[in-house]
Amino acid sequence: xxxxxxxxxxxxxxxxxxxxxxxxxxxxxxxxxxxxxxxxxxxxxxxxxxxxxxxxxxxxxxxxxxxxxxxxxxxxxxxxxxxxxxxxxxxxxxxxxxxxxxxxxxxxxxxxxxxxxxxxxxxxxxxxxxxxxxxxxxxxxxxxxxxxxxxxxxxxxxxxxxxxxxxxxxxxxxxxxxxxxxxxxxxxxxxxxxxxxxxxxxxxxxxxxxxxxxxxxxxxxxxxxxxxxxxxxxxxxxxxxxxxxxxxxxxxxxxxxxxxxxxxxxxxxxxxxxxxxxxxxxxxxxxxxxxxxxxxxxxxxxxxxxxxxxxxxxxxxxxxxxxxxxxxxxxxxxxxxxx
Amino acid sequence: xxxxxxxxxxxxxxxxxxxxxxxxxxxxxxxxxxxxxxxxxxxxxxxxxxxxxxxxxxxxxxxxxxxxxxxxxxxxxxxxxxxxxxxxxxxxxxxxxxxxxxxxxxxxxxxxxxxxxxxxxxxxxxxxxxxxxxxxxxxxxxxxxxxxxxxxxxxxxxxxxxxxxxxxxxxxxxxxxxxxxxxxxxxxxxxxxxxxxxxxxxxxxxxxxxxxxxxxxxxxxxxxxxxxxxxxxxxxxxxxxxxxxxxxxxxxxxxxxxxxxxxxxxx
Numbered sequence: 001x002x003x004x005x006x007x008x009x010x011x012x013x014x015x016x017x018x019x020x021x022x023x024x025x026x027x028x029x030x031x032x033x034x035x036x037x038x039x040x041x042x043x044x045x046x047x048x049x050x051x052x053x054x055x056x057x058x059x060x061x062x063x064x065x066x067x068x069x070x071x072x073x074x075x076x077x078x079x080x081x082x083x084x085x086x087x088x089x090x091x092x093x094x095x096x097x098x099x100x101x102x103x104x105x106x107x108x109x110x111x112x113x114x115x116x117x118x119x120x121x122x123x124x125x126x127x128x129x130x131x132x133x134x135x136x137x138x139x140x141x142x143x144x145x146x147x148x149x150x151x152x153x154x155x156x157x158x159x160x161x162x163x164x165x166x167x168x169x170x171x172x173x174x175x176x177x178x179x180x181x182x183x184x185x186x187x188x189x190x191x192x193x194x195x196x197x198x199x200x201x202x203x204x205x206x207x208x209x210x211x212x213x214x215x216x217x218x219x220x221x222x223x224x225x226x227x228x229x230x231x232x233x234x235x236x237x238x239x240x241x242x243x244x245x246x247x248x249x250x251x252x253x254x255x256x257x258x259x260x261x262x263x264x265x266x267x268x269x270x271x272x273x274x275x276x277x278x279x280x281x282x283x284x285x286x287x288x289x290x291x292x293x294x295x296x297x298x299x300x301x302x303x304x305x306x307x308x309x310x311x312x313x314x315x316x317x318x319x320x321x322x323x324x325x326x327x328x329x330x331x332x333x334x335x336x337x338x339x
Numbered sequence: 340x341x342x343x344x345x346x347x348x349x350x351x352x353x354x355x356x357x358x359x360x361x362x363x364x365x366x367x368x369x370x371x372x373x374x375x376x377x378x379x380x381x382x383x384x385x386x387x388x389x390x391x392x393x394x395x396x397x398x399x400x401x402x403x404x405x406x407x408x409x410x411x412x413x414x415x416x417x418x419x420x421x422x423x424x425x426x427x428x429x430x431x432x433x434x435x436x437x438x439x440x441x442x443x444x445x446x447x448x449x450x451x452x453x454x455x456x457x458x459x460x461x462x463x464x465x466x467x468x469x470x471x472x473x474x475x476x477x478x479x480x481x482x483x484x485x486x487x488x489x490x491x492x493x494x495x496x497x498x499x500x501x502x503x504x505x506x507x508x509x510x511x512x513x514x515x516x517x518x519x520x521x522x523x524x525x526x527x528x529x530x531x532x533x534x535x536x537x538x539x540x541x542x543x544x545x546x547x548x549x550x551x552x553x554x555x556x557x558x559x560x561x562x563x564x565x566x567x568x569x570x571x572x573x574x575x576x577x578x579x580x581x582x583x584x585x586x587x588x589x590x591x592x593x594x595x596x597x598x599x600x601x602x603x604x605x606x
Contacts, residue, residue, distance in 0.1 A: 013602060068603055073438045075599050089599070096441040108436045110451075112356040124348045126441060127341070 001085055003177050003209040004047040004070065009079035010233075011040040011065055039065040041233035042079070049176065050207040052199070054214065054224030054241070062233035063213045064181060070211075071101050071179055084176060097126065100175035102166050104182035109154045115165045116150045119172060126173035133172065139205075140168045143198045160191035167195065171202060178202075180212035184219055196222045217316060248322045253315040254287045254296055258307040267306075271299055342446070349450040357455060364455065371459030375408065379467065393536045399563055400532065402471040405464050406555035407530050410494030411523075412460030418499055419457070421448040422506035426516040429509045432604030445503070445594055475563075482573075483562070489576030490558035496583025497554050498523075503590035510597030522549065530555055550586070553579055 014034045019027055040062040047053055057063045068074040070081055072088030072095050081088055088095040101108075109118050123133045141147050144164040149157060157165065163183065171178065180199075184192045196219065202208050214220060220227065220241060227244050229237035237244055265285060268276050272293035277286045287299060296314055303309060357364050379401060386397035395403070421428075425448070428434045437444040471477065505522040509515035530551045534542050545552040558579065559565075561572050 065603075068435070071439050073435050073603055074601070092438060093441045093443065096439050099439070101439045103435065106433065106435065110352075110356075112359075113352055117352050117355075121348060121352060124345050 002046040003049045003051075003084060004045075004211065005080075005082045006046070006066075006070070007044050007080045009040055009043040009066065009069060009076055009081060010038065011062075011069060011074060011077045012036045012038045038233055040069070040076075043230070043233070043235055045228055045235065045238060047209060047211065049209055050203070052203055052210040052223050052225055053212070054220045054227045055211050055230065056213065056220070056227060057230035057236075061230045063230050065233075066230065067179055067181055067211070067213065071099060072096070097173070098176050100170035100173070100178040102170045102178070102180045102183055104163065104180075104185040107154070107162055107166055109162065109165055109169060111155050112153060114151045114153055115146065115157070118154070118165070118169055122169050122172045128173050132174070136172050136174070137168075139201075140171065140198070143201055144168055144194055160187050163187060164191065164195065164198075167198065171208075174206055175208070176206075177209040177211070180210065182213055182215070184214060184216055192216070192218070199223060244322065251288060251317050251321055252291055252296065253317075253321075254289065254299060254312065255315070256285045256287070256300070256303055256312040257310040258283055258285060258303070259310055260307045267302065268299070271302060273299065342442070345442075346450055350453055353451075353453045354455070367456040368459040368462075371456050372463050375460060375463040379404070379463075393533055394565065395533050398471050398474040399559070401467060402475065402562075403533060403555050403559040404531055405467045405471065406490070406494060406559060407527070407551075408460055409464040409468070410491055410498050410554055411527070412457040412464060413491075414495045414499040414502065415460070416454045416457045417449050418502050419454050420452045422502050422519060423516060425506045425509045425519075426514070429515075429601065430513065430604070434601060435603055438598070438601075444598060445591065486558070486562065486572065486576050490579050493576065493579025493581075493583040494554035494558075496580070496587045497550060500583070500586035500590040501549060501551075503587075504593050507590070507594045507597045510600045527551055533560070550582060553582055
């Protein structure tokens with residue numbers, strides 16, 4: 001049995017169409033027209049127990065809406081979801097016992113009380129046996145470094161501390177599936193690293209299934225063996241990370257700040273560069289290239305031969321870049337079904 | 340049983356967080372006591388001019404009022420806070436948190452807070468009940484005591500049901516707080532007086548549509564024998580509890596219907 005099974009899942013929202021101006025407002029008041037917006041459209045996939053899946057897509061693609069259906073917050077317009085064999089919105093309580101949920105933007109900790117008391121409440125709410133609770137707290141507090149702020153009220157925590165506490169609280173009852181919506185948003189490198197180590201450890205120790213959304217390519221590379229890419233509410237890609245990268249994600253960006261007026265960079269084309277831009281104002285040259293066709297060192301040395309370089313950076317592809325590449329390059333296959 | 344124990348845990352945590360600001364805690368209770376003492380003093384002033392209101396004396400009207408206050412305060416300790424905030428909780432999408440817990444969302448909402456300020460209401464209403472007992476020389480026979488007890492339980496359920504149902508409008512309209520406030524302040528203020536003083540349409544409204552009259556008017560008039568103490572006296576407490584339980588279940592149903600419509604918020 002799959003841990004998560006999704007079949008032809010759709011969700012549409014009804015939104016009133018607003019006409020502008022006073023006349024429009026009165027018109028709308030008397031006769032309101034609605035438009036139906038499909039946030040999720042005929043989505044299907046299976047996730048077996050123990051897999052870590054990156055659930056990616058641009059903002060507004062329907063990631064959060066579909067996750068909210070998976071955990072039982074939203075009721076689907078049509079289609080089926082089963083989580084550990086249960087229909088989440090029909091068996092909220094039973095589903096909740098087997099899952100952990102963390103939404104990066106929204107804490108579920110209790111504002112006024114210390115972290116430790118929230119953990120205690122979780123213990124009673126999920127009926128966690130004493131010995132398991134103790135072992136989990138020890139393991140989690142150690143990996144996440146929670147001990148130092150265990151007795152501080154939640155409102156006094158920094159964002160990184162709060163996020164770590166949130167993660168710990170969501171995993172105390174050993175859920176077999178964990179849903180993470182942008183767990184590393186707004187965190188510094190050190191905390192991000194801690195959180196990734198933690199997730200890997202939990203996955204190894206308890207065979208926990210993890211579904212996470214993120215905009216951070218590092219998260220994806222360090223954690224996910226499989227990627228599901230969502231766009232316009234439908235699945236755009238489903239497969240291993242490596243395949244996504246070779247198919248769509250080999251683009252890098254090189255930014256070079258140069259001195260001296262050079263206007264003609266056309267020679268870059270000969271080195272296999274598809275897209276470049278020179279901004280005379282900041283005298284910065286931005287070069288986008290495909291790693292399989294161009295070598296950044298070669299590009300840089302060519303540029304250095306023509307102008308004196310003040311500074312340069314190489315930026316690996318962001319998830320957004322990969323998605324953009326998929327949709328702006330029609331030569332490549334867009335839809336890949338593996339089911 | 341586990342649920343009761345869990346509520347106990349939540350209550351301890353809540354109290355501990357509130358008692359951090361001890362002055363504010365007791366201040367809240369005290370201010371609420373003053374509010375109701377002054378309200379009742381207002382009645383007293385009123386009754387200096389009109390000694391009787393449709394056959395009801397000052398202490399009888401006070402007793403009538405007190406039934407309202409007692410039941411309102413008891414159910415408000417659990418429901419007022421979460422229900423008044425429901426509009427906000429739903430609008431901001433914070434309600435998400437309550438849907439991923441191993442208990443019904445309504446229960447978790449109630450668990451998360453406790454209306455300690457209503458302890459003030461309860462202190463005042465207990466004192467007033469004692470005063471009424473003395474002034475009206477009420478005999479607390481087994482029959483009288485059971486009558487009052489059941490009517491209080493029925494009243495608590497009715498008050499709670501109206502609160503939940505009105506607050507559930509949050510899932511349909513944006514300004515649900517206004518709906519709730521109208522129900523529990525404006526409409527409820529009608530039963531500060533015996534409803535026999537109103538036109539018939541309002542009496543019917545308060546009996547059948549928003550049955551606040553079952554909370555205090557009917558039990559009080561039966562208790563004081565405004566009508567002949569008949570079999571109805573023994574039968575009414577059962578009706579009160581039954582109506583209360585039915586309405587409460589209905590309100591929970593409305594709430595669940597609302598939850599199914601819940602749209603969450605962006606992000």
